[in-house]
Amino acid sequence: MTHKPTLLETYKKEIVPQMMKKMGYKNPLEAPRLKKIVVNMGVGKGAEDIKIVEAAQGELSLITGQHAVITRAKKAISNFKIRENSPVGCRVTLRHYVMYEFLEKLVRVALPRVRDFRGLSPRGFDQAGNYNFGIQEQNIFPELETDRVLRVQGMNITIVIDSRSKEESYELLTLFGVPFRTKTEKAVKEIHG
DSSP: OOOOHHHHIIIIIIHHHHHHHTTTTTTTTSSSSEEEEEEEEEOOOTOOOHHHHHHHHHHHHHHHHHHEEEEESOOOBBBGBBBBTEEEEEEEEEEHHHHHHHHHHEEEEEEETTTTTOBBTTTTTEEEEEEEEEEEOOGTTTTTTTOOOOOOOOOEEEEEEESSSSHHHHHHHHHTTTBBBOOOHHHHHHHHO
C-alpha cells in the first residue's frame, strides 16, 4: 500500500495535538494510539457444517480486506454438540494501515447503515482502556451483496488501544469519530471511575 489512510493523517495532524492540549501531555508520544483491531465472528452452526464457516470466513475477509483465520474449539462441549478442534468461527487481526482503513469504513460507512442506530455504548471499555462492541449483522458493510449472504451473522469488534485509562481511550475514539450514545450519569461514573 503506497498511500497513507486519511484517518492516520488525521490522527497525526489533528488528534494528537488536541489530546496533548486536553490531557496536558508534554510529548506527542504520550498520546494514546491504536494497537490493533480484532474482528471475530462466532459461527455456532459451523460445528455441523463447514460450508457455513467457510462462507463466514470469505465474508469477513471481504469486509476487512485481510484473510480471515478459522478458529477451532479448544474443548468439547456436549451441550452445544461441539467436539474438540471443530470449527466454531473466524477471526481477523488488523494492524497498521489496514486497521485505520477498516476503522474509517466502520465509522463513516457501516455504522450509519445500522437500522435505528443511536450510537455505541460507552460501557464497552475494559480496565486497560480497550473497547469491545458487537454488530448484529454483517450486511451493514457495503462490500457484501445482501442476496449472496448465506446466513445473517453477527460479529464482535475489539479495538485495542495503547492508553493509561478508560478516559483517554474514550477521548481518542471520540476524536476518531466513533459515535457513542449520549452518556448517562451511571456510564459517566463507570468511565471516570
